[in-house]
Amino acid sequence: xxxxxxxPPLHKPTLLLFFFFLTRLSAAWRPWPxxxxxxxxxxxxxxxxxxxxxxxxxxxxxxxPVLTSNITVHIIWYGTWPSSQKKIIREFINSISATNHxxxxxxxxxxxxxxxxxxxxxxxxSNISRTVRLGEExxxxxxxxxxxxxxxxxxxxxxxxxxAKTKPLPVQSKGxxxxxxxxxxxxxxxxxxxxxxxxxxxxxxxxxxxxPYAWVGNSAKLCPGICAYPFAVPEYMPGVTPVKxxxxxxxxxxxxxxxxxxxxELASNPLVxxxxxxxxxxxxxxxxxxxxxxxxxxxGGSYTGQMxxxxxxxxxxxxxxxxxxxxxxxxxxxxxxxxxxxxxx
Ligand SMILES: *[C@@H]1O[C@H](CO)[C@@H](O)[C@H](O)[C@H]1NC(C)=O
Ligand SMILES: *[C@@H]1O[C@H](CO)[C@@H](O)[C@H](O)[C@H]1NC(C)=O
Ligand SMILES: *[C@@H]1O[C@H](CO)[C@@H](O)[C@H](O)[C@H]1NC(C)=O
Numbered sequence: 001x002x003x004x005x006x007x008p009p010l011h012k013p014t015l016l017l018f019f020f021f022l023t024r025l026s027a028a029w030r031p032w033p034x035x036x037x038x039x040x041x042x043x044x045x046x047x048x049x050x051x052x053x054x055x056x057x058x059x060x061x062x063x064x065p066v067l068t069s070n071i072t073v074h075i076i077w078y079g080t081w082p083s084s085q086k087k088i089i090r091e092f093i094n095s096i097s098a099t100n101h102x103x104x105x106x107x108x109x110x111x112x113x114x115x116x117x118x119x120x121x122x123x124x125x126s127n128i129s130r131t132v133r134l135g136e137e138x139x140x141x142x143x144x145x146x147x148x149x150x151x152x153x154x155x156x157x158x159x160x161x162x163x164a165k166t167k168p169l170p171v172q173s174k175g176x177x178x179x180x181x182x183x184x185x186x187x188x189x190x191x192x193x194x195x196x197x198x199x200x201x202x203x204x205x206x207x208x209x210x211x212p213y214a215w216v217g218n219s220a221k222l223c224p225g226i227c228a229y230p231f232a233v234p235e236y237m238p239g240v241t242p243v244k245x246x247x248x249x250x251x252x253x254x255x256x257x258x259x260x261x262x263x264x265e266l267a268s269n270p271l272v273x274x275x276x277x278x279x280x281x282x283x284x285x286x287x288x289x290x291x292x293x294x295x296x297x298x299x300g301g302s303y304t305g306q307m308x309x310x311x312x313x314x315x316x317x318x319x320x321x322x323x324x325x326x327x328x329x330x331x332x333x334x335x336x337x338x339x340x341x342x343x344x345x
Contacts, residue, residue, distance in 0.1 A: 028292030029302050031226055031234050033193065051299055051329070051338045057277055057290060059333055061121075064273030068126040069175045071267060072135035076161045076169070079143060079183030085218075085252045088323065089181065092256050095320030096132040096263070106319040108341030113260070113318055116330040116339050120268045120275055120287065128267045135176065138169050143186070150189045151198075154180055154215050155206040162207070171209055177266050178202075178213035179259070184220040184251055192223035197258040199266050212270040214262035220251025228254025229293075230304055230315070231326075243307070243315035246324040253326065257295075260327040261288035275333075290331040291338035297345060299329070299338070306344060317342045 073093050077086065095110035111130075118128050138161040145153045145160070158178055161169045169178070182188055197216035204210055219227030225234030231245040231254050245253035265286040268275040276284030295317045299305020307315050307326065316324035318341055329340035 028289060028294065029300075030196070030293055031229050031237060031302075033223075033226065033234065033236070051291075051294055051297070051305065057331070057336065059275060059277040059285075059287070059290070059331060061275055062273050062281070063123060064269070064271050066120055066122045066126075066128050066274050067175055067177075067267040067270055068122055068129055070131040070133070071129050071175050071177060071263075072133055072172060073177045073179050073263065074135040074169045074172070075137045076140055076157060076178065076180045077137065077183070078140045078149075078157060078180055079147075079186040080141070081139070081181070081183050085249055088247045088249060088252050089255065089259065090134055091321050091323050092259065092325055093132065093134045093263075095323075095325070097130055098321055108318045110318050110320040110325060110327065110341075112341035113327055113330070114264075115341075116332050117264045117267055117287070119332060119334055122274070129175070132263065132267075135172070136167075136169050138164065138167065147185065148187045148189075149182065149215075151200075152206070154188070154213075155202050158202055158211070158213055159207045162209075171211070173209060173211065176211060177263065177270075178211055179262070180213060180215045181255070181259075182215065182217040184218040184222070186217065187222065188215060188217050191217050192219065192226055196227035196254075197262050199262045201271055210271070212266050214259075214266055216255050216258045216262060218251040218255055220249075224250050224254065227251075227258065244313045246310075246314040246316040246326060256325050257328045261292065264288045264330050287331045287333075288328065291329045294329045294338050294340075295326055295342075296329075296340065297343050305329075306342070308342065 096114050098111050118130055120128050140157060145157050157180060162171050197214060199214035202209060202211045202213055224232035228250050230243050231250045233240045233242045247253050265288050268287050272281060272284060276286045278285045294300060294305050296305030296307050307317050309315055316326045318325055318327055329338040332339040
């Protein structure tokens with residue numbers, strides 16, 4: 001069935017399901033290929049608020065730094081990137097701290113979405129910065145490290161970008177984030193099997209510096225039903241209809257939520273020693289992991305929650321500069337559930 005506004009809210013407050021996710025150390029949902037999806041779950045109705053809320057989530061601060069000064073996102077475009085696709089991603093990042101209300105602040109807005117991230121503080125009580133801006137960009141169109149990247153070779157791509165002879169990316173250890181975006185012709189280790197993106201920090205031995213970075217891939221050719229869900233639906237979910245993407249690019253519109261996920265986690269856990277749940281720092285459950293797949297009120301389990309539907313049929317949940325986006329919610333440590341700007345209550 002189509003799960004889009006203005007359908008009545010559907011809920012799936014199943015603790016059993018939640019424990020299942022907890023044991024997998026991932027509280028949230030995506031249609032992963034190795035996970036059985038019970039389609040009737042999608043249609044289950046109930047009345048309790050869900051949105052990931054649970055007394056069992058023990059998100060803790062582990063004393064490491066968070067990004068409290070202005071955040072600058074430097075992009076590496078790896079592989080084929082038409083300028084129309086780049087523009088969607090640039091405008092999303094620019095929307096995070098858009099202040100000119102006439103530009104973007106139709107409600108609900110991307111800058112309201114970031115307010116949940118700003119709730120996180122460091123040891124001194126300083127909040128995560130409200131300012132996120134687009135930094136420098138580097139094209140790696142000819143695939144300097146091949147068509148298939150591993151977690152380690154991703155770091156070599158970053159090294160190439162900061163040491164390039166022409167227009168290298170700046171090395172910015174304060175507030176700098178490095179976002180490696182792979183085009184639809186590139187495969188990255190575990191892409192589509194377990195991940196649509198991830199973040200970590202670079203190793204001085206490879207890159208020369210410790211820099212927080214993230215990778216996110218365009219899944220349009222490889223697995224849109226997984227990484228661009230709900231704009232595409234995998235074959236093993238018969239009867240579920242994809243929703244229309246807001247910017248006409250299924251792969252890139254799907255990446256937007258993953259980019260938001262990674263930037264939120266980079267800001268709150270840049271060196272993987274700050275905000276996360278779970279006992280194992282090599283497999284942390286972070287502020288966006290807890291809400292993956294939740295885009296609106298009532299979301300949880302495999303139900304996305306209430307999204308919005310425009311006159312052109314597009315499904316989205318927030319406005320940015322000149323565009324609409326669908327971005328997952330973020331764990332709110334003040335109220336202990338996932339929150340987002342399009343909440344109905
Ligand atoms: C799917 O879920 C429904 C309701 O939760 C349940 O009644 C049904 O038995 C499940 N089907 C399978 C194949 O697990
Ligand atoms: C941080 O960003 C704000 C808003 O864009 C700006 O006014 C301020 O000068 C910046 N601070 C630094 C240290 O760059
Ligand atoms: C800073 O974080 C505290 C604690 O979460 C929160 O109460 C406060 O509203 C935050 N400030 C901003 C500007 O988000």
